[in-house]
Amino acid sequence: MDIKVFHFNPIMVNTYVLSDETGEAVIVDPGNCRSYEDEQIREYVASKNLAVKYVINTHPHIDHIIGNPWCVAEYRPQVLMHEDSMPIYDKASVYAIAFGFEAVDMPAPDRFLKDGDMVGFGNQSLSILYTPGHCDGSICLYSDENRFVITGDLIFEMSVGRCDLPTGNEEVLQRSIRDKILTLADEVTVLPGHGDSTTVGRERRMNPYLAYK
Ligand SMILES: [Zn+2]
Numbered sequence: 001m002d003i004k005v006f007h008f009n010p011i012m013v014n015t016y017v018l019s020d021e022t023g024e025a026v027i028v029d030p031g032n033c034r035s036y037e038d039e040q041i042r043e044y045v046a047s048k049n050l051a052v053k054y055v056i057n058t059h060p061h062i063d064h065i066i067g068n069p070w071c072v073a074e075y076r077p078q079v080l081m082h083e084d085s086m087p088i089y090d091k092a093s094v095y096a097i098a099f100g101f102e103a104v105d106m107p108a109p110d111r112f113l114k115d116g117d118m119v120g121f122g123n124q125s126l127s128i129l130y131t132p133g134h135c136d137g138s139i140c141l142y143s144d145e146n147r148f149v150i151t152g153d154l155i156f157e158m159s160v161g162r163c164d165l166p167t168g169n170e171e172v173l174q175r176s177i178r179d180k181i182l183t184l185a186d187e188v189t190v191l192p193g194h195g196d197s198t199t200v201g202r203e204r205r206m207n208p209y210l211a212y213k
Pocket of ligand 1: 059153
């Protein structure tokens with residue numbers, strides 16, 4: 001699988017484009033909100049001749065969803081997220097303005113994902129892990145075959161997601177990390193929603209914010 005990461009919008013979200021030799025692709029957390037960012041996705045997708053099958057949002061915070069309308073207009077993918085995202089997703093325009101973005105009309109999700117679901121594209125499959133705590137509706141995407149997990153704002157290199165926004169809960173977040181991330185093998189690469197990639201083993205040993213190791 002090819003994994004391309006873009007750093008988009010003033011909050012510097014990691015937008016991942018996953019694809020494989022079939023040409024099918026998934027965009028995770030499209031954070032593009034400026035025309036030159038749209039252009040970077042367009043160029044990458046065109047250069048590899050990709051067909052974007054899905055947009056998946058790890059959670060409904062505005063920096064992770066602001067590019068949904070553009071992606072849907074451009075590629076007509078299905079939009080997938082966890083159902084518990086909806087109360088926040090439905091208020092996207094309110095959050096957009098509060099965080100300095102322009103108000104946007106979000107496309108309705110085509111399908112809801114829940115813990116244990118598999119999302120297939122090309123020859124790949126991603127397992128959905130439900131991992132609340134940063135906010136309701138937060139999911140991680142795990143590829144057993146390719147040994148990576150996309151964690152959204154659950155866990156970062158040497159840090160964890162904030163819990164002070166609506167529906168955030170520190171205890172729930174720590175349990176999600178313990179039960180869904182620290183149960184993965186040490187060599188699994190962690191691809192977070194912001195900042196650099198890391199591994200499960202490195203975070204298990206060194207992350208100072210983990211309540212359980
Ligand atoms: Zn977030």
